[in-house]
Amino acid sequence: MSNAEDYTIKIDKAHNDPSLTFNHTCFRVKDPQKSVSFYENNFGMKLMGKKDFPDMKFSLYFLSFPKSQWNKNSQGEDDVFSAEGILELTHNWGTESQADLKMNNGNEEPHRGFGHICFSYADVEKACAELEEKGVTFKKKMSDGRQKDIAFVLDPDGYWIEIIQYIKGGESVPRTDVGTKFNHTMIRVKDINKTLAFYQNVLGMKILRKSDHPNAKFTLYFLGYPVKEGENSSSKEGVLEVTHNWGTENDPDFHYHNGNTEPQGYGHICVSCKDAAALCDEIETKYGDKLSWAPKFNQGKLKNIAFLKDPDGYSIEIVPHGLTV
Structure with a gap:
């Protein structure tokens, strides 16, 4: 196509x-x-x-x-x-x-594709402190890197789990703890126009939010079905995050690993x-x-x-x- x-x-x-x-x-x-x-x-x-x-x-x-x-x-x-x-x-x-045997976590070259799953909490600092106390391995602590409001931990197979907070100053809901949510799944995509057209027209998803990162030359799109009353896009479950690294669509030989070819x-x-x-x-x-x-x-x-x-x-x-x- x-x-x-x-x-x-x-x-x-x-x-x-x-x-x-x-x-x-x-x-x-x-x-x-x-x-x-x-x-x-x-x-x-x-x-x-x-x-x-x-x-x-x-x-x-x-x-x-x-x-x-x-x-x-x-x-x-x-x-x-x-x-x-x-x-x-x-x-x-x-x-x-x-x-x-080692599972392909999708974040190591030359087999990048799938990125992570994400769990969201009412209080990300408290969640990270509790996970650290339990001995969970961190890929990125909140104090690491530029983004101080997120963390990444690793599961037994090395899959990345992002930890975020859904109670935010710019969001009117939710304002109280509504429990831990399996918020999103992230995949990297080559041609964002093809991807958006596919998920919107074929599967009926909507763009819930978008985040541009010009310094690092990538954009994040969060897709899903309608947000229910009392939710925001970070507290909702069932969201697909697609990451577009700028320029990949212009390389005819470029492709991401889909996770189902070896290594799986x-x-x-x-x-x-x-x-x-x-x-x-x-x-x-x-x-x-x-x-x-x-x-x-x-x-x-x-x-x-x-x-x-x-x-x-x-x-x-x-x-x-x-x-x-």
């Missing part, structure tokens, strides 16, 4: 469906016991469900911060797939025994809605072979899901609400 105009067809289902949700972010982990314990004990996440796939020798673990209200699936369980802010950890069986690490983000089949059908009807699927809806080994590729080759899972874990 040669230009942003290829993504100008608007998908009606994406623009007129209030059930659309940025549901989860997935990356691979080496030892699930270490990873699940890390996110539960240090951040207060809860394991919502686990799904084993013996024939393909992998397991999925779904974690979330506490939510005030959950929708229910057909079995009366909390519906993981209709919520925002879910972290999916993929464990390929046996990796915990491979001493030399990051897997995908997931968009869910009540009728995923209808959404996928409209996308396929209107775009034909201009977009890449792997697989199309209900055509892979795992039923009732699809995987769509964005302009940089990052995977986006599309699933219906109500799937059981």
